[in-house]
Amino acid sequence: MDYNQFFNAALNRLHDERRYRVFADLERIAGRFPHATWHSPKGQRNVVIWCSNDYLGMGQHPKVVGAMVETATRVGTGAGGTRNIAGTHHPLVQLEAELADLHGKEASLLFTSGYVSNQTGISTLAKLIPNCLILSDALNHNSMIEGVRQAGCDRQIFRHNDVAHLEELLIAAGPDRPKLIVCESLYSMDGDVAPLGKICDLAEKYGAMTYVDEVHAVGMYGPRGGGIAERDGVMHRIDILEGTLAKAFGCLGGYIAGKAAVIDAVRSYAPGFIFTTALPPAICSAATAAIRHLKTSNWERERHQDRAARTKAILTAAGLPVMSSDTHIVPLFVGDPEKCKRASDLLLEEHGIYIQPINYPTVAKGTERLRITPSPYHEDGLIDALAEALLQVWGRLDLPLHRKPLAAE
Numbered sequence: 001m002d003y004n005q006f007f008n009a010a011l012n013r014l015h016d017e018r019r020y021r022v023f024a025d026l027e028r029i030a031g032r033f034p035h036a037t038w039h040s041p042k043g044q045r046n047v048v049i050w051c052s053n054d055y056l057g058m059g060q061h062p063k064v065v066g067a068m069v070e071t072a073t074r075v076g077t078g079a080g081g082t083r084n085i086a087g088t089h090h091p092l093v094q095l096e097a098e099l100a101d102l103h104g105k106e107a108s109l110l111f112t113s114g115y116v117s118n119q120t121g122i123s124t125l126a127k128l129i130p131n132c133l134i135l136s137d138a139l140n141h142n143s144m145i146e147g148v149r150q151a152g153c154d155r156q157i158f159r160h161n162d163v164a165h166l167e168e169l170l171i172a173a174g175p176d177r178p179k180l181i182v183c184e185s186l187y188s189m190d191g192d193v194a195p196l197g198k199i200c201d202l203a204e205k206y207g208a209m210t211y212v213d214e215v216h217a218v219g220m221y222g223p224r225g226g227g228i229a230e231r232d233g234v235m236h237r238i239d240i241l242e243g244t245l246a247k248a249f250g251c252l253g254g255y256i257a258g259k260a261a262v263i264d265a266v267r268s269y270a271p272g273f274i275f276t277t278a279l280p281p282a283i284c285s286a287a288t289a290a291i292r293h294l295k296t297s298n299w300e301r302e303r304h305q306d307r308a309a310r311t312k313a314i315l316t317a318a319g320l321p322v323m324s325s326d327t328h329i330v331p332l333f334v335g336d337p338e339k340c341k342r343a344s345d346l347l348l349e350e351h352g353i354y355i356q357p358i359n360y361p362t363v364a365k366g367t368e369r370l371r372i373t374p375s376p377y378h379e380d381g382l383i384d385a386l387a388e389a390l391l392q393v394w395g396r397l398d399l400p401l402h403r404k405p406l407a408a409e
């Protein structure tokens with residue numbers, strides 16, 4: 001039997017649908033964010049990264065790099081096992097205390113990624129609630145969808161950020177049924193924000209538990225970087241907050257924070273926590289340094305918002321199709337997978353600008369886009385050069401300028 005044919009056929013399907021993905025071979029340069037080296041087929045080139053989720057450049061912050069090096073030098077690299085066996089180490093314990101404090105919760109629990117925290121966190125929580133009904137936002141991230149699926153309980157999807165629809169479903173479920181509302185605070189493909197206050201009102205009125213993914217908001221919103229829930233003054237009303245250490249905190253790992261008993265139960269029952277090696281001490285120390293820094297420093301947050309606002313203003317003034325966004329995300333509408341990929345290739349090859357195309361299944365077909373994430377370190381000159389490059393690419397690909405926004409935006 002020629003097993004290879006199955007895999008080649010699968011790859012060919014992706015090529016046919018223009019969904020085959022190619023990764024650029026990049027090397028970041030510590031201290032020169034957002035500049036990087038691209039190991040292109042024709043040799044090394046300097047490029048500017050415009051799509052990193054290291055939103056604040058903390059992955060290169062001297063305090064963060066310093067903490068990682070210092071800890072690795074002092075205690076070595078790996079954790080030495082699962083938490084149960086030999087993996088619970090001091091930097092990890094300190095990090096969990098830091099995260100609980102960040103969110104004003106009794107406890108927190110670390111996982112090897114934000115993906116795992118959603119997948120194993122949501123499924124474990126829901127399995128521990130008898131006859132649980134999960135109410136999940138239609139645009140939730142794949143890691144949450146997997147968590148909901150693996151929970152194996154009843155689930156209903158409410159229209160994206162539609163609290164009236166959520167309320168209908170809560171009423172229909174009845175007061176006696178245990179209900180878990182699962183949503184994100186900031187949706188990173190459109191840059192829109194969930195009405196967390198209203199969701200909390202409904203959860204309290206109808207007796208539901210709340211689980212909110214703050215992956216794209218922690219570090220960046222709220223006076224101490226606690227996220228949108230902190231900014232909106234509702235952090236204490238949300239039962240479980242989930243976040244990542246891999247985006248604004250510039251490291252790796254995911255976590256949930258909540259009441260001590262909830263966290264202890266997940267610690268005790270979640271397979272994706274129990275059966276995998278703990279995060280290395282150096283990563284934990286680095287993450288703690290990033291969180292501590294952002295608890296007191298507002299410079300990064302303010303400058304980040306300023307850069308995002310300027311990028312939106314400059315691109316919009318140039319007639320480029322900036323989609324409406326309430327946050328630091330700057331989506332640029334393309335609406336065609338082939339042209340989206342071509343635009344990304346042209347930007348990289350001819351302008352030294354790296355912006356990954358966002359195609360189906362990450363976003364709906366027909367809404368393909370370039371997703372731009374300005375950081376505190378994208379200076380005026382870089383923004384102006386970006387606008388100029390985009391205009392040239394738009395011309396080359398015959399993409400429309402001064403487009404009318406979609407009704408849904």
Ligand SMILES: *Cc1c(COP(=O)(O)O)cnc(C)c1O
Pocket residue numbers: 113114115116118141143184188213215216244245246253254
């Ligand atoms: C990136 C992302 C995750 C996963 O976090 P990682 O730490 O990268 O695994 C979870 N939820 C959302 C909404 C994300 O965008």
